[in-house]
Every structure is written in structure tokens, then in C-alpha cells.
Amino acid sequence: MAGAPTSLHMGAAAQRRLRRRYAREFRFKAVSLGALGLMALFLVGFIGGIVAKGWSGFVTTEIRLDVTYSERHVDAGDPAGGGFRPIVVEALRKVIPEATERDDMRALLGLVSNGGFVAVRDAVAEDPSLVGKAVEIWVPAASDIDMLVKGHVDRGLPEDRRRTDDRTIGFVDRLEAAGDIRATFNWDFFTTGDSREPELAGIGGAVLGSFWMLLVTFLVSFPTGVAAAVFLEEFAPRKKWVDVIEVNINNLAAVPSIVFGLLGLAVFLNVMHLPRSAPVVGGLTLALMTLPTIVIATRAALKGVPPSIREAALGLGASPAQVVSHHVLPLALPRLLTGAIVGMAQALGESAPLLMIGMVAFIVDLPSGPMDAATALPVQIYLWADSPERGFVEKTSAAIVVLLAFLVAMNGVAVYLRQRFEIRW
Amino acid sequence: MKSELKSLGLATAAAVALAGGAAGQDTRDTIRIVGSSTVFPFSAAVAEQFGRTSDFPTPVVEATGSGGGLKLFCAGIGVEHPDVANASRRIETSEIERCAGNGVTEIVEVKIGYDGIVLGNARSSDRLAIDIPALWLALAAEVPDPDGAIVANPYATWSEIDPRLPAVAIRVMGPPPTSGTRDAFVELVMEEGCGRFEAVAAIEESDEDRYDRICASIREDGAFVEAGENDNLIVRKLEADPDAFGIFGFSFLDRNKDKIQGSKIGGVDPTFDNIAAGVYPVSRSLYFYVKNAHIGVVPGIREYVAEFTGEDAWGPFGYLADKGLIPLPDADRSAMADRANSAVPLSPRSM
Numbered sequence: 001m002a003g004a005p006t007s008l009h010m011g012a013a014a015q016r017r018l019r020r021r022y023a024r025e026f027r028f029k030a031v032s033l034g035a036l037g038l039m040a041l042f043l044v045g046f047i048g049g050i051v052a053k054g055w056s057g058f059v060t061t062e063i064r065l066d067v068t069y070s071e072r073h074v075d076a077g078d079p080a081g082g083g084f085r086p087i088v089v090e091a092l093r094k095v096i097p098e099a100t101e102r103d104d105m106r107a108l109l110g111l112v113s114n115g116g117f118v119a120v121r122d123a124v125a126e127d128p129s130l131v132g133k134a135v136e137i138w139v140p141a142a143s144d145i146d147m148l149v150k151g152h153v154d155r156g157l158p159e160d161r162r163r164t165d166d167r168t169i170g171f172v173d174r175l176e177a178a179g180d181i182r183a184t185f186n187w188d189f190f191t192t193g194d195s196r197e198p199e200l201a202g203i204g205g206a207v208l209g210s211f212w213m214l215l216v217t218f219l220v221s222f223p224t225g226v227a228a229a230v231f232l233e234e235f236a237p238r239k240k241w242v243d244v245i246e247v248n249i250n251n252l253a254a255v256p257s258i259v260f261g262l263l264g265l266a267v268f269l270n271v272m273h274l275p276r277s278a279p280v281v282g283g284l285t286l287a288l289m290t291l292p293t294i295v296i297a298t299r300a301a302l303k304g305v306p307p308s309i310r311e312a313a314l315g316l317g318a319s320p321a322q323v324v325s326h327h328v329l330p331l332a333l334p335r336l337l338t339g340a341i342v343g344m345a346q347a348l349g350e351s352a353p354l355l356m357i358g359m360v361a362f363i364v365d366l367p368s369g370p371m372d373a374a375t376a377l378p379v380q381i382y383l384w385a386d387s388p389e390r391g392f393v394e395k396t397s398a399a400i401v402v403l404l405a406f407l408v409a410m411n412g413v414a415v416y417l418r419q420r421f422e423i424r425w
Numbered sequence: 426m427k428s429e430l431k432s433l434g435l436a437t438a439a440a441v442a443l444a445g446g447a448a449g450q451d452t453r454d455t456i457r458i459v460g461s462s463t464v465f466p467f468s469a470a471v472a473e474q475f476g477r478t479s480d481f482p483t484p485v486v487e488a489t490g491s492g493g494g495l496k497l498f499c500a501g502i503g504v505e506h507p508d509v510a511n512a513s514r515r516i517e518t519s520e521i522e523r524c525a526g527n528g529v530t531e532i533v534e535v536k537i538g539y540d541g542i543v544l545g546n547a548r549s550s551d552r553l554a555i556d557i558p559a560l561w562l563a564l565a566a567e568v569p570d571p572d573g574a575i576v577a578n579p580y581a582t583w584s585e586i587d588p589r590l591p592a593v594a595i596r597v598m599g600p601p602p603t604s605g606t607r608d609a610f611v612e613l614v615m616e617e618g619c620g621r622f623e624a625v626a627a628i629e630e631s632d633e634d635r636y637d638r639i640c641a642s643i644r645e646d647g648a649f650v651e652a653g654e655n656d657n658l659i660v661r662k663l664e665a666d667p668d669a670f671g672i673f674g675f676s677f678l679d680r681n682k683d684k685i686q687g688s689k690i691g692g693v694d695p696t697f698d699n700i701a702a703g704v705y706p707v708s709r710s711l712y713f714y715v716k717n718a719h720i721g722v723v724p725g726i727r728e729y730v731a732e733f734t735g736e737d738a739w740g741p742f743g744y745l746a747d748k749g750l751i752p753l754p755d756a757d758r759s760a761m762a763d764r765a766n767s768a769v770p771l772s773p774r775s776m
Binding site: 154157160197276358360364373383386387388390 | 473
């Protein structure tokens with residue numbers, strides 16, 4: 001070496017090598033960054049597309065009706081049994097008086113959703129003193145009208161290629177000009193059950209169904225999973241059968257979810273005779289699916305607690321059960337809960353196993369408990385995506401937005417728990 | 426921390442109790458309907474209307490497919506078994522036997538109307554007019570060559586089959602074999618089309634299995650694309666690819682007529698009127714089946730059937746027609762309604 005000017009780290013060759021290393025470094029970073037960028041692009045494209053299509057699903061079109069409950073159509077003794085179609089037509093003809101022919105009447109009736117007639121009936125059924133009086137009611141518009149007002153119908157097309165004819169479009173324009181059509185936030189979307197009419201369909205039933213299902217899943221899989229993991233990690237002897245169980249649990253985590261559906265069908269429906277379509281069955285089935293995830297996450301969390309804690313507790317005279325319940329488990333809890341929440345989020349997004357146990361169903365009534373027939377959020381999305389009515393396109397996207405919001409919230413809680421409470425050793 | 430473990434134990438016990446307590450259900454006040462996904466939207470619309478206008482709870486309608494639905498339906502009598510099965514084909518003799526074997530002997534059959542199966546493409550291209558034999562030549566796995574020998578399907582473009590057809594590559598998107606629409610298409614187009622060729626008809630006498638295979642097999646060389654059960658997806662793909670054709674249910678054509686057009690088959694347009702009149706060749710009947718033993722046990726079944734067979738529902742101007750159901754002719758409708766409402770069961774002879 002002797003201070004020669006052309007040492008290993010100097011001179012032209014060394015400089016070239018160094019430049020190559022920097023270039024390689026740069027390329028490596030660029031590729032990684034590119035991969036991240038691509039992912040972000042996919043995500044933005046996906047979410048952007050869903051939100052762009054879905055936002056109008058949260059808005060609904062309403063028509064103002066100047067309803068007069070004349071005694072001719074409604075009997076004060078039995079207000080709910082009245083004839084409400086003529087009442088609606090009369091209300092609309094206050095704005096469009098020249099609509100007198102039969103076809104005009106039919107077009108006028110077609111403006112209002114089925115739910116609108118129900119709303120007109122319910123108003124007088126609740127308050128029979130309205131008979132003989134006039135009131136203003138905003139009722140939902142029929143889906144085709146909703147689509148028209150939202151601009152999803154190309155008015156330039158020839159009449160026979162549209163679902164809404166020129167007569168109806170003319171009526172809608174008249175009502176709009178008179179200020180009798182408004183767009184409002186669709187609160188009912190969150191509180192009502194499914195419907196075959198896109199303008200009346202809501203995800204309330206599916207959200208409740210998912211809630212009851214996840215409650216059962218959590219109550220079953222969390223305690224069972226944690227207990228199994230505690231045994232395997234803290235108490236199990238190092239024997240061959242323990243290894244076999246371990247391999248099997250890891251395998252179970254990779255089994256396709258439809259298989260759990262088949263298992264649920266065989267055990268919970270055919271043997272235990274639990275009711276079909278009930279969230280309790282869905283919850284138990286998903287609990288089977290979530291168990292391995294929770295066991296694996298719990299074991300990782302328990303492994304993260306340093307042995308010195310256990311030894312110190314044992315040294316001070318704690319029994320092995322006390323060591324686990326007083327020291328190891330509480331210290332592992334944040335990571336353990338994180339794992340459980342991620343498992344729950346997975347279960348929330350699952351639809352394949354529910355197909356086998358009858359939760360892919362049309363259910364209007366809201367489930368009031370885990371034994372009532374219900375459907376779940378991802379299933380509701382699937383059912384709407386498969387419907388021919390154009391109005392379900394935006395409902396599908398809107399339901400996806402709601403599902404994504406729940407998933408983001410759950411994963412957010414998991415991240416928060418980890419950052420806030422996790423102890424790093 | 427002891428209390429935490431205790432509460433975990435309690436929660437488990439509660440969950441188990443919850444599950445166990447349900448095992449002994451012996452009454453049910455909600456009608457359970459299973460079956461075809463083609464009939465599902467109609468059945469669900471009736472269920473919704475029924476729930477809205479009657480004092481009974483809204484029936485639960487499951488889309489399980491015709492075969493799966495009838496299997497559940499025939500599994501036995503009792504509240505854990507469904508009351509009504511929807512089907513996009515008639516119940517088979519083997520299924521009636523299976524039903525009878527499980528004690529389900531009295532079944533009421535109700536034919537509710539027709540569903541057209543449509544070949545369609547994007548509005549931006551020309552409309553196709555084709556007949557059933559040519560459609561079979563385009564889609565079959567094996568076809569007769571000019572000498573009468575059976576060869577693998579050589580046709581790459583429509584015009585090779587018939588010079589009047591467009592000179593674009595054959596690319597048809599359709600449902601997978603698990604779908605009832607596919608079954609109906611095979612029966613009404615493929616099996617119908619192949620019999621019109623002498624070379625194929627000759628095989629029927631010598632080797633019936635081979636004949637069935639030649640008739641029913643759809644080509645797998647890329648000209649026919651299985652596009653999944655979702656008809657909306659097929660419609661979306663047709664919009665993006667003007668040269669492609671798709672096979673889907675009439676209600677999807679009806680709802681998307683601004684974007685797609687139905688091909689003429691055998692010179693007939695797939696319109697509401699043509700399907701209702703029975704002129705359009707590719708249409709099938711839709712049914713539902715009611716378990717007589719459940720009438721009176723599960724409340725509302727009779728009333729549900731009455732709602733379904735009312736003119737406001739399945740008539741030409743009823744709400745089901747608006748959903749794409751093609752109604753039965755007037756006389757058939759009233760006869761069917763009478764039979765349904767007086768719960769006349771299927772007799773083995775009527776099959």
C-alpha cells in the first residue's frame with residue numbers, strides 16, 4: 001500500500017466503481033418507488049372510480065306533492081285504506097293541468113316511486129285529522145326519473161332506445177321548472193333494508209346483519225383463539241403432536257373461505273339445525289375462518305413478551321397461570337387486539353362462505369338479533385351488482401364506499417391501538 | 426387481570442348458549458323461498474310488494490340456482506325446509522322422486538311466464554340477423570365439413586359461415602356451464618341447431634352419446650368466452666368491444682337498450698311482444714313450486730301465491746312486466762292462477 005496514489009479506493013477504476021454503485025443504488029430506489037407509485041395509482045384509480053360512481057347513490061331525487069286528502073278518496077274511519085293513486089295524480093295535475101288523457105295519467109303515476117304512494121298513505125294513517133285537508137309532502141321519485149334528473153339518461157337518443165319517453169321527460173322538466181323536484185341526501189339509504197326498487201333500497205339491513213355476524217364471530221373466535229394460543233405458546237410440551245397441531249393451524253389460515261362455508265353448512269345447518277340465513281350461523285362459520293388468524297397473531301404477540309418478564313414473575317413466586325394472566329397476556333394485549341381486528345376486517349369482507357349458508361338472499365326486514373334472517377354488506381354488493389336496473393349501479397358503488405369506510409375504520413383502530421399501547425422492549 | 430379472563434369465559438359461554446338455544450326452532454312466521462337466480466328478481470319484487478301490502482312479514486328470497494333450490498325444497502317437510510322453490514326450468518322426474526322420498530308429495534307447479542335469451546352487441550356496430558343452424562355452426566366445438574365428416578370448428582369469422590354475415594371474428598361472451606341461462610341456451614339453440622344437419626343427424630342413430638356431445642359442446646378455442654354469471658358484466662364488455670357478441674337475459678337488453686341491440690334470430694327480433702307471442706325461438710318458461718304441506722303451517726303462503734298470480738303482478742301491465750318478465754297469454758294466465766290458488770298438486774301423470 002505505502003500510500004501509492006492508485007490504491008483500491010482511489011484512482012479512475014475506483015471512481016468508476018463508485019459511480020456504478022451509486023447508479024445501482026439509484027435504480028434500486030427508483031424501482032421500489034415506482035412499485036409504490038403503481039400501487040398508489042391502482043388505489044387512487046379504484047377508489048376514485050368507486051367514489052365517482054357512488055356519490056350520486058347517496059343523493060336521492062324527491063318530488064313535491066301538494067296532496068289534498070279529499071273525503072272522496074280517503075275515509076276518515078279507515079284512512080290507510082284509501083285510494084292514493086288518484087290523490088297523487090290530482091296533486092301532480094296542479095302543476096301540469098293539461099295532463100288529462102289516460103296515457104298522461106299513467107306517465108304521471110310513473111314519476112312517483114312505489115315508496116311515494118306508501119309515504120302518502122302513511123302520512124294520513126298517522127294523522128287521520130289530515131282527511132279533507134291539504135298538505136305538502138316530498139316523496140321519492142321513481143328510479144327512472146331519478147336517473148333522468150341525475151343526468152344518467154342521454155336525451156339525445158331516439159325515444160325507443162330510452163326507458164323514459166318524451167312525454168315523461170316533458171313532465172319532469174315542467175316539475176323541475178316549477179321547483180317541485182329536489183335532490184336531497186339519502187338518509188334512508190342507511191336505515192332501510194333491501195328493495196327491488198333501486199330508489200328505495202338501503203344498506204341498513206346489510207350493515208346490521210354484518211354487525212350481528214361479526215359480534216358472534218368475535219365472541220366465539222377471540223376467546224377460543226387466545227386460549228388456544230396461550231396453551232400452545234406457554235404451556236404446551238415440546239412434543240410431536242403439538243407440532244402437528246401447529247402445522248395444521250398454519251394450514252387452516254390458507255384454506256379457501258368457501259370450504260369453511262361448506263363446513264358451516266354441514267355442521268351448523270344440517271347437524272345442529274340452526275336457522276338458514278341467520279347471522280349466528282354466518283358468525284360461527286366466519287369464526288372458524290378467523291380462528292387461525294387470531295391464534296397466529298396471539299402467538300406472535302406472546303412471543304414478543306421478553307422471557308425475562310416470565311422469569312422475574314416466576315422468581316417472585318407467581319404460578320405459571322398467574323404469570324400468563326397477570327403479566328404476559330396484558331403486555332401482549334395491544335398486538336393481540338390488533339391481530340384480532342385485522343381478522344375481523346377480513347371476516348367483514350367475506351362473502352363466499354355466506355353463499356352456502358343462505359345469506360345470499362333478498363331480505364327486506366331489518367334483523368333485530370343474530371337469529372333473524374339477514375344478509376351482509378359484501379353479499380348486498382354482489383346482489384346489487386347482478387341486478388339489471390340501471391339505478392343499482394350507483395347503489396352498488398355507494399355500498400362499496402360504505403364497506404370501505406368500515407374497513408378503513410377497523411384497520412385504523414388496529415393501527416391506533418398498536419401505536420398507542422404497544423411497549424417496545 | 427383475573428377478571429379479564431373470567432369475562433372471556435363468560436363471553437364464550439354466552440356465544441355457545443346463543444347458538445345452542447336456537448337449535449330447537451319449531452315454528453316460523455316468515456316464508457322462505459329458494460331457487461333460480463333468473464326468477465329471483467321477480468320473486469323478490471313480489472315478496473317486497475307482499476310484505477308492504479299485507480300484515481305478514483316480507484318473505485326471504487334466496488338465489489341458489491334452480492337445481493340447488495329444488496334440492497333444498499325436496500329435502501323434507503318442516504320449518505327448517507323452504508316453502509317455495511323458484512326454477513328457470515321444469516322440475517325433473519328425478520327431483521319429484523327425491524321429493525317424494527323425503528315425504529314432499531304434494532307440490533303445486535306455477536308457470537309464471539317467459540324469459541327470452543338474447544344474442545346482442547353494441548349499438549355502435551351493425552345488427553346481426555342469424556338463424557339457429559348458423560349460430561350452432563359458429564359456437565359448436567365440432568361441426569360437419571362439406572364432405573359430411575365431423576371436424577373441429579374451422580370457422581374464424583361470421584362471414585365464413587354465411588357470406589351475408591359480417592366479416593368479423595367470432596367472439597361471443599356467454600354464461601358458464603353452472604348457469605341456468607347456459608343450460609337453456611344449449612337446449613334451445615345448440616341442440617336445436619345441430620339436428621338440422623344431415624351429417625350430424627346420421628350419427629344419432631349409430632352413436633347417441635357422440636351425437637349428444639357434438640350437439641351440446643360449445644367450442645373452447647377462444648371464440649366463446651365464458652364471462653361469468655353476471656349479465657351486467659357482459660353488457661359492460663360489449664360496450665367496450667364493438668365486434669363482440671353476448672348471450673344474456675332479456676331484462677338486461679330491456680334495461681340497456683340505449684347501449685346494446687338484440688340480434689334477430691330466425692328473422693325475429695327479441696322484443697317483449699315477440700317473446701310473449703312465442704314467435705322468438707330462444708325463450709324458456711319460468712316456474713315456482715309450492716309445498717302444499719306447508720300451507721297453513723307457515724302463515725301467508727296462500728296469500729303470497731295470490732299476490733304473485735294477481736294481474737297487478739304478472740299481468741301484461743303488472744310490475745313484473747316492468748322488471749322484464751314476459752307474461753303468459755291471457756287464457757293460460759287465468760287457468761294457471763285458478764290452479765295455483767286452489768293448490769292443485771302436480772300428479773305424476775301430468776309430467
